[in-house]
Amino acid sequence: MGSVNSSEGPWLQRFANGKPVRKPKQQEPWRAAPDQNRDIIASAQCILDRENFVREVNRYLKHSDFLDLRKTELLYKKYLKNVSEPLMQKMKDQIDSQSEKEVWKRRQEQFSQYLNYCTKKGYVFLDDCDPSEYDPFFQKTCTDCWKVSTTTWNTARN
Template sequence: MHSGKSSEISWLKNMTHLRPVREPDQPRPWRVTPDQSRDILASVQCILDRENCFVREVDRYLRHNDFLNLRKKEIVYKEWLKDVLEPVLQKIEDKMSSQSIEEMQKRKQEQLSQYLNYCKKKGYVFLDHFDPSEYDPFSQKMCTDCWKDGSHQSPQ
């Protein structure tokens, strides 16, 4: 019985002693004359030039498309500034200028005193656990009467 390695070695020895295969003396169809090779190279170069031109055109189109998308965003942003942000800022500025500093300080003082009184009474204030009948920490956010104007009231 032969081991696996010895059969592999004998097979390799047989393969190395083989004579190289001679090529037939028939003309090879892939051999071309120098004139034909110049024609082939010119054809290949023409195809490559067309492909490069196509790639350049696609690249130019994509850059132009990116530019147009950016321009659209700029136009939408300018319209938003003009139609939304500037009117809102103007209303805020008008409302802020219509209130006196004394009124704003009085409101802040009342809210602070409510908070301090509740802290003295309970010792702590957590937003998760509170009794709204005693103290509501969200009253600052909900008490927006001072900011209301006639433009947002529902029709009756």
């Protein structure tokens, strides 16, 4: 610790000849020189321009995503109208046109074909199945009941 008479202490620097000595004024940061003001304003404007640009890019991207989603919705709506609904209606009409007895008879024929093949071979594995004798994936009787046709996609799109 320094003595009162030593010149080490900061209190001594404040007083010279018994009067307080004022430090030179430092410039307040909010009161800058005019050319510094211009530089600060230009920097701030540059930052604001960048933020506005980023904001506009985000807005554009959101709008673009919305338009893409809307295009997809319209394409799906067209598909439903021109392809899916007519196909479903024709299938429903075809199913409704068949009587329950016809369906039952066809099912009985398929089961009898399967049982005949099983008794002939003794086993039925899809890997070993001979399609000329028995094909479980192909309707051998009354295949026209499953035929449904609609317009092609190119004509439906217009």
